[in-house]
Amino acid sequence: MTRLIKIISICALVVASFAIRVNAEPSAIPEKSSGVAASAPAAAKPEASKPLVSEAPPILFHIGALPVTNSMIYTWVVGAVIFGIVRFGTRQMKEVPSGVQNLVEATVEGLEDLAAGVLEPKVARWVFPLAATFFIFIVTSNLMGLLPGVGSIGYGEPDKTSALPFAIVHAESPLFRPPTSDANMTVVMASLFLFMCLFWSFRYNGFFGFFKHIFGVKVETNKWSFPPMLVLFLFIGVMELISILLVRPVALAMRLYGNILGGESVMALMLTHTPLGIGALPFYFMELFVAVVQALVFALLTIAFVGTMCTHADEEHGH
Numbered sequence: 001m002t003r004l005i006k007i008i009s010i011c012a013l014v015v016a017s018f019a020i021r022v023n024a025e026p027s028a029i030p031e032k033s034s035g036v037a038a039s040a041p042a043a044a045k046p047e048a049s050k051p052l053v054s055e056a057p058p059i060l061f062h063i064g065a066l067p068v069t070n071s072m073i074y075t076w077v078v079g080a081v082i083f084g085i086v087r088f089g090t091r092q093m094k095e096v097p098s099g100v101q102n103l104v105e106a107t108v109e110g111l112e113d114l115a116a117g118v119l120e121p122k123v124a125r126w127v128f129p130l131a132a133t134f135f136i137f138i139v140t141s142n143l144m145g146l147l148p149g150v151g152s153i154g155y156g157e158p159d160k161t162s163a164l165p166f167a168i169v170h171a172e173s174p175l176f177r178p179p180t181s182d183a184n185m186t187v188v189m190a191s192l193f194l195f196m197c198l199f200w201s202f203r204y205n206g207f208f209g210f211f212k213h214i215f216g217v218k219v220e221t222n223k224w225s226f227p228p229m230l231v232l233f234l235f236i237g238v239m240e241l242i243s244i245l246l247v248r249p250v251a252l253a254m255r256l257y258g259n260i261l262g263g264e265s266v267m268a269l270m271l272t273h274t275p276l277g278i279g280a281l282p283f284y285f286m287e288l289f290v291a292v293v294q295a296l297v298f299a300l301l302t303i304a305f306v307g308t309m310c311t312h313a314d315e316e317h318g319h
Helices: 002-017 036-044 070-089 099-118 121-144 183-205 207-215 226-273 275-309
Strands: 059-063 066-069
Touching (some): 070 183, 099 121, 121 275, 183 207, 183 275, 207 226
Antiparallel strands (some): 059 066
């Protein structure tokens, strides 16, 4: 139960961190206007040139000085769903789990075993809550992003060919959008990983041990071969430091963002350019698979990257 509380707490931290806006469009809600002045901007940007899925989340409204985007709204919805599932599954704990309790326990225990199989017991206890939170939040966001209406209900050009009163050609500013298709969210999660990875690394290795782990000579040497090996491992250490501070966070953020945004774009293309949207059906089942795989990959890489920093295995035979 304590571990579940940690997971929910970290999830709340991620949701709160999402308020930091890295990139957002001004309000994309169409405003009514009249005359030639209103038709001129529309002619300047024809419908064919407008992307089906906007890369930058549109600002739908403001709460005081805080801009609220569609992905932020859906983040709150995802957080509420996660909280509801965990609360419902753990409300009446049974010795022999069933139903939602079985799902919650199987997910948590599976991720715990995964972390314990890669990391030392002490490090596994540190990393497990964060990795589990990432997996649960990402897989829930990805799966809920495939629900009907997400990304397709919102504001856009009116569809004059449709008999429905509020039909639009496509939602240029949807009311809901998967948080993981917003680079702001993936960057925040990657930044949170980087901060915690550095914290655990200094805690495990100590201040000087951290730099020894990165720049130290990790092979047996004698007094003649030690100087050139030192220069070599200093160079390798610089590359490793660049990897830790830049490459790994960017890889985590952009891999998740690119896969989910790409899938969302393909789905939107198939829905709008095939009869009755039937062309999106095979891609829909593929996206179900991608939703789980990308969440698992993010959690696995979090565990693996921390494991490379919190181990002494490569220094047992060092000089």
